[in-house]
Amino acid sequence: MTALLDDFLSGERGRVMHAVWETIRSRDPETLDPLVAALPRLRHAAAHLDLGGAIYSNNGHLEHAFAKLEQYRAGKCWCAAYPGILTTDPRKEEAADHIRVISTSEPGWSMTYLCECTVCGRQFDIEQGDHHFTWWNWVPRGLKRRRGEV
Numbered sequence: 001m002t003a004l005l006d007d008f009l010s011g012e013r014g015r016v017m018h019a020v021w022e023t024i025r026s027r028d029p030e031t032l033d034p035l036v037a038a039l040p041r042l043r044h045a046a047a048h049l050d051l052g053g054a055i056y057s058n059n060g061h062l063e064h065a066f067a068k069l070e071q072y073r074a075g076k077c078w079c080a081a082y083p084g085i086l087t088t089d090p091r092k093e094e095a096a097d098h099i100r101v102i103s104t105s106e107p108g109w110s111m112t113y114l115c116e117c118t119v120c121g122r123q124f125d126i127e128q129g130d131h132h133f134t135w136w137n138w139v140p141r142g143l144k145r146r147r148g149e150v
């Protein structure tokens with residue numbers, strides 16, 4: 001499977017972003033292994049790309065895809081990729097059987113979730129908010145929180 005590799009190296013914004021989202025979404029070694037092997041080339045090819053992005057920087061998402069590949073290479077659980085990006089919907093992750101939602105606050109635009117990774121059991125506090133579109137901030141339990149809550 002080299003299609004994503006070609007997309008990453010294409011230098012074309014649309015193809016690179018396609019590869020970025022597929023990488024962030026994927027849990028398939030056949031997809032990820034060739035990308036891990038090519039990481040230095042991918043970084044080199046990406047060094048001067050301006051990927052744009054209306055609300056959030058697409059270059060930030062590209063960095064997140066690279067970080068996910070590094071976490072995968074290091075043998076970390078898939079859930080290591082949840083923090084640091086605001087686009088992961090816990091309801092979709094639950095539907096994919098990646099996490100279990102243990103509890104939530106009163107449902108609404110602004111709400112919180114307590115979730116557990118179905119692979120390693122790690123728990124996450126998730127803050128949901130709305131800024132042009134819905135975002136989710138995943139904070140693993142046992143680590144210092146970012147937003148000053150208890």
Ligand SMILES: [Zn+2]
Pocket residue numbers: 077078079080117118119120121122
């Ligand atoms: Zn996990």
